[in-house]
Amino acid sequence: MRPVFLILLVLFYKELGAQKICCFDTIGRQSQSPNIYSKQLNGDSLSTAFCIVIKQEVKSHKHLKHSEQVVVLEGEGQMKLGNEEFRIKAGDLVFIPCNTYHSVKSTGIVPLKVLSIQSPEFDGSDRVPETNSYK
Numbered sequence: 001m002r003p004v005f006l007i008l009l010v011l012f013y014k015e016l017g018a019q020k021i022c023c024f025d026t027i028g029r030q031s032q033s034p035n036i037y038s039k040q041l042n043g044d045s046l047s048t049a050f051c052i053v054i055k056q057e058v059k060s061h062k063h064l065k066h067s068e069q070v071v072v073l074e075g076e077g078q079m080k081l082g083n084e085e086f087r088i089k090a091g092d093l094v095f096i097p098c099n100t101y102h103s104v105k106s107t108g109i110v111p112l113k114v115l116s117i118q119s120p121e122f123d124g125s126d127r128v129p130e131t132n133s134y135k
Contacts, residue, residue, distance in 0.1 A: 060130035076108035
């Protein structure tokens, strides 16, 4: 009985160690970046999560193989998604479908801080900048 208990205990602690907990309050505070600071929080083959601090803007781009969920944590901004343009603020959730151009400008007093979850795993290879007059 005792060896089974010890094995279960070890497996339980190993499972706890696989979880990652993040505190968004301090991410990006000390960044010297003039525009964008990005920190990968976690990920696997199915999705990748980033905390992104935007001081100015993210230029228009799309992802060929990824959809993206963006949760606004702090600040305000003006977002363009496809042909739609709208304001975003803390507490908003924006879904960005695969292969859809999108951009955002920070318009608030504090930088725009977002949680970006991309699915499947993001490695940057499918990010395509907009080259037309679409901004």
